[in-house]
Amino acid sequence: MGRIAVGVRGTSRSERYATTVDTDDVCEVVAxxxxxxxxxxxxxxxxATMRTLDIxxxxxDDTGLxxxxxxxxxxxxxxxxxxxxxxxDLDLLVRVPRxxxxxxxxxxxxxxxxxxxxxxxxxxxxxPSGAVALAELxxxxxxxxxxxxxxPRLVPRAAAVS
Numbered sequence: 001m002g003r004i005a006v007g008v009r010g011t012s013r014s015e016r017y018a019t020t021v022d023t024d025d026v027c028e029v030v031a032x033x034x035x036x037x038x039x040x041x042x043x044x045x046x047x048a049t050m051r052t053l054d055i056x057x058x059x060x061d062d063t064g065l066x067x068x069x070x071x072x073x074x075x076x077x078x079x080x081x082x083x084x085x086x087x088x089d090l091d092l093l094v095r096v097p098r099x100x101x102x103x104x105x106x107x108x109x110x111x112x113x114x115x116x117x118x119x120x121x122x123x124x125x126x127x128p129s130g131a132v133a134l135a136e137l138x139x140x141x142x143x144x145x146x147x148x149x150x151x152p153r154l155v156p157r158a159a160a161v162s
Contacts, residue, residue, distance in 0.1 A: 032068025032093045035077040048119035049073050049090045059113050066095040089120040098128045108138040132160045
């Protein structure tokens, strides 16, 4: 029996708690991809993050890569509990499969698209090797910080998406 990392949220940013739970205690799993096309009720709150999500949906869909919102917007879409604030950024996850040649160019174009939106976008790229920030992957130094199950590792940019 394994354990799964979870984050418990309160009503404010200071009320967050990281913990783990037994896999047997998990009732439902909602992946970011499951939330990519969830729409909030017609009377949704008008926040820059929500407008930004509406704008980026077709852009992300056009990449052909699996993607979805995380962070406060993902939480709000999954639970219908208000979590995003006017100061929130839009956190996104894009998954890149193994052997995806040409993906770096596609991700660079995506990064350019994400730069001029109503809300700041923080996009993580998850690869079979680990996860890396999109901005770091396409605009950063030659070596990038890859977050792996074994902890963070500094790797050459090309190794991060291979």
